[in-house]
Amino acid sequence: MSQKSPPPDGPPHTAELPDYAERVLDVVERIPPGRVMTYGDVAEWLGEGGPRQVGRVMALYGGPVPWWRVVRADGTLLPGHELRALDGYRAEGTPLRDAGRAAEGHLPRVDMRRARWDGGHDAAAHT
Secondary structure (H helix, E strand, O other): OOOOOOOOOOOOOOOOOOOOHHHHHHHHHHHHHHHEHHHHHHHHHHOOHHHHHHHHHHHHHOOOOOOHHOOOOOOOOOOOHHHHHHHHHHHHHHEEEEEOOOOOHHHHHHHHHHHHHOHHHHHHHOO
16 A cells, blocks of 8 residues: 655644544544554544545645654555654654565564554544
8 A cells, every 4th residue: 555655844733624634633643652553543543534545634734743653554664754754663662673684775664563553542532
């Protein structure tokens, strides 16, 4: 699944955002440090849209939120933003898996089994 990466410095998170974008960014802001959700997880949690719609929101508006916490289902780092994302993961203690020698750039992946967040007890309060 090819998602566009969020811009490092996107438009500000304001009331001017489309309603769906605002809801996506609100979910992203709830993801605890050191944890991640996939694009599809965010859409499922909201009960609308899909991974591509969430990816589009993140590409257009995700800069001001912790965008590195929304990942591809396989845990690969966001193309074009790998090093910035890796800095965020390391600073937050996000579980990572070492890359094999065959992996491009030898960059680690997010350990999805350990890092994935399902919304926890806040899930009942989502919009």
